[in-house]
């Protein structure tokens with residue numbers, strides 16, 4: 622995947638992208654998360670997720686900028702970036718394997734981003750610190766006429782973990798696991814990250830995206846059940862563990 626000129630250079634190599642449906646055509650030739658793209662349904666769309674301390678996403682401690690913006694100087698920090706190319710309007714589950722990468726050790730927050738002139742970035746989401754790790758997220762891409770307008774995290778207010786004693790509800794929005802349960806911290810749980818993607822709005826032909834309506838009904842861990850190869854490594858272990 623060509624990444625012409627992001628200011629950030631480190632790539633988290635250990636990720637996989639799984640789509641529910643194979644798509645036939647991809648007419649989008651923009652492969653950098655720092656360049657603007659205009660998409661139609663069935664195109665691929667490239668975006669990035671940067672991992673860093675919360676403060677490093679803000680310029681002058683006040684304005685949140687895109688990680689592509691050189692003023693943030695993320696490239697000179699320990700920030701890590703993963704780049705993904707899901708199919709537009711297909712529900713996908715991204716996974717980031719944490720067996721060699723612990724988000725807490727690079728600052729613990731992540732921001733999803735894409736575009737340059739029309740730069741969109743999510744607010745920083747807490748992923749992990751020494752005590753807790755949040756392993757499941759839902760990210761919504763909101764488009765208007767094929768241009769990305771907004772990226773935001775959909776939360777379910779801890780509905781998916783209420784009553785489960787091994788989860789901790791942080792800030793009334795995220796189900797977190799104690800890091801000492803994670804495999805790379807001496808426990809038995811694979812604390813890899815799973816990010817469910819959905820698309821809302823319209824493509825460049827003003828066709829309405831549908832995946833948002835499906836994801837509206839999803840809760841924090843619901844998509845994991847659809848992927849048999851992940852069921853064992855992600856969901857199955859939770860059932861055993863909790």
Ligand SMILES: *[C@@H]1O[C@H](CO)[C@@H](O)[C@H](O)[C@H]1NC(C)=O
Pocket residue numbers: 681683
């Ligand atoms: C940074 O923030 C301070 C205080 O809010 C302000 O006085 C200063 O002008 C800002 N600097 C830049 C480069 O924006």
Ligand SMILES: *[C@@H]1O[C@H](CO)[C@@H](O)[C@H](O)[C@H]1NC(C)=O
Pocket residue numbers: 716718719720811813851854855
């Ligand atoms: C992460 O990588 C480890 C080691 O390669 C593997 O055992 C584990 O199943 C992977 N987890 C996921 C969710 O892919």
Ligand SMILES: *[C@@H]1O[C@H](CO)[C@@H](O)[C@H](O)[C@H]1NC(C)=O
Pocket residue numbers: 747750751752753791
């Ligand atoms: C980790 O994050 C949680 C939730 O924000 C916070 O309550 C806790 O104090 C943090 N722990 C450490 C060691 O930073």
